[in-house]
Amino acid sequence: MNPGAPGGPGEGEGAGDELLARLRDFHADYFPRHQQRFQDLVAQGQHPKTLFIGCSDSRLVPYLLTGAGPGELFIVRNVGALIPPYDGSRGWHGTMAAVEFAVLSLKVEHIVVCGHSHCGAVRAAYEGVPEEARALRFWLELAQEALLPVRPSPEALWRTEQRSVVLQLERLMDYPMVRRAVEAGTLSLHGWHYVIEDGEVHVFDAAAGGFVPASRANSSGTGPYLQYVEHDGQPAV
Numbered sequence: 501m502n503p504g505a506p507g508g509p510g511e512g513e514g515a516g517d518e519l520l521a522r523l524r525d526f527h528a529d530y531f532p533r534h535q536q537r538f539q540d541l542v543a544q545g546q547h548p549k550t551l552f553i554g555c556s557d558s559r560l561v562p563y564l565l566t567g568a569g570p571g572e573l574f575i576v577r578n579v580g581a582l583i584p585p586y587d588g589s590r591g592w593h594g595t596m597a598a599v600e601f602a603v604l605s606l607k608v609e610h611i612v613v614c615g616h617s618h619c620g621a622v623r624a625a626y627e628g629v630p631e632e633a634r635a636l637r638f639w640l641e642l643a644q645e646a647l648l649p650v651r652p653s654p655e656a657l658w659r660t661e662q663r664s665v666v667l668q669l670e671r672l673m674d675y676p677m678v679r680r681a682v683e684a685g686t687l688s689l690h691g692w693h694y695v696i697e698d699g700e701v702h703v704f705d706a707a708a709g710g711f712v713p714a715s716r717a718n719s720s721g722t723g724p725y726l727q728y729v730e731h732d733g734q735p736a737v
């Protein structure tokens with residue numbers, strides 16, 4: 501079988517290959533209905549206003565939460581939605597590189613850090629990981645400061661998930677290009693905790709000193725230090 505042959509695979513090939521079936525569905529069904537949008541995005545380039553940094557968890561679906569479509573979110577996801585310290589070290593710093601690109605080149609106006617309920621990364625930060633998962637163990641140290649000196653009860657895990665989001669926002673403020681843009685009023689940070697079972701995001705509100713359900717919040721969240729400012733210069737809260 502030659503998948504690259506003109507005309508593509510024949511009838512019946514790929515049967516039982518669910519991923520292939522979905523690729524074909526996208527091309528045959530979704531794409532034709534949104535073709536112009538994709539072609540505009542190619543012709544004009546991408547200009548997303550938001551960098552979304554979310555946990556890799558499969559139950560967190562940024563496009564559903566935000567109603568965003570193609571071209572609207574620049575996304576980086578990792579285990580736990582964690583932000584490495586901007587320490588100048590040489591390494592394969594994927595999350596760090598994405599932040600640099602989003603802020604310096606795309607000039608995004610928002611950075612969302614989105615954790616969630618029942619986060620396996622937060623649980624693993626308490627309970628440990630398989631011996632072989634050396635990279636994961638090291639990575640989870642980025643959540644260490646958010647851990648509570650208690651047994652990881654459901655309530656403690658919930659609180660830790662939220663504390664971790666704030667911790668990551670604080671680390672983002674140590675990125676020189678992030679701090680500069682926040683202080684210039686051209687970038688706002690948002691800390692979110694998505695409660696899967698309720699279908700609701702709780703947003704960090706620096707003034708309230710905690711997380712507020714989006715249904716009761718005055719804004720889509722504030723950074724750890726500075727008041728969220730709308731583009732007319734007026735504080736949003």
Ligand SMILES: [Zn+2]
Pocket residue numbers: 555556557579580581616618619620621622
């Ligand atoms: Zn998670």
